[in-house]
Amino acid sequence: MTLDPISRPPLSVELSEEEFLRWYWLKAELEAFARTIGVRASGSKQLLTARVAAALAGRLFEEPPPARRTQAKQLAAPLLHSTVIPVGQRSSQVVRAWMREHIGPEFHFDAAMREFFAESDGTKTMQDALDHFAATRHVGNKSIDSQFEYNRFTRAWHERHPDGSREQLLEEWRVYRNTPVDQRPIAGS
Known part of the structure; x- marks a missing residue:
């Protein structure tokens, strides 16, 4: 570049x-x-x-309203496959431990799993969580939100330069981030 x-x-x-x-x-x-x-x-x-x-x-900035935190009851051990996930369930240590017990050490709260629990409407069960984890494992590259610009750049760079070194990546990242947005090539090219 x-x-x-x-x-x-x-x-x-x-x-x-x-x-x-x-x-x-x-x-x-x-x-x-x-x-x-x-x-x-x-x-x-x-x-x-x-x-x-x-x-x-010189404009006033209107702060966004604070996110409302639900005071929903959180799951506690022991959990069963039939345990219903309440609205507002967080990605807690109790849930993580249960998922790891049933999936193994490869379980982690990635975006798909955090979204699953965050969007729980009170009708899904822990078995549904296991099924969701299995269904979302080999879906391919998931999109990276725009606020994670370095991660997006890194993914695109590695796709274009599969044998590239970390030093090459970092040098191109420095050039990329020090280039005005309107003059940048496609990320990682």
């Missing part, structure tokens, strides 16, 4: 919102900058980026 990189500007109040959004910023950079300009520095990288962009544009 040979791009003619433009130097990434430093984070400053002189940046326009548009210029700020053209660049990749580490969350730590955004947190530090937010504090220096008096912007709340907590939350996800996406939320922090939106706050900083609004501040640079």
Whole structure:
């Protein structure tokens, strides 16, 4: 990958919102900058980026409403195949232990399993959870959410360069992330 990189500007109040959004910023950079300009520095990288962009544009930022946590009763041992999963069940240690007992050490709460429990409507059982795990094992590459840009880049890079080294990957990642969004090639090419 040979791009003619433009130097990434430093984070400053002189940046326009548009210029700020053209660049990749580490969350730590955004947190530090937010504090220096008096912007709340907590939350996800996406939320922090939106706050900083609004501040640079001179707009008020309307905070999203806090996520409502359900106080639903959580499962406790002993669990059975017929145990109904309640609405609001978390990916708990009790559930993990039971799943590992029935599946083995390869069980983990990946996105498909976290989603299964998060979307439980009170009608699914632990047997349904076992079945879901089995059904989602060999589905191929699952999509990676946009906030995990490094992971997306890494997957695409490895698909294009199966014999590439870690050093090559990291060098291309540095070039990629230091290139404005509107001038980047396809991730990992």
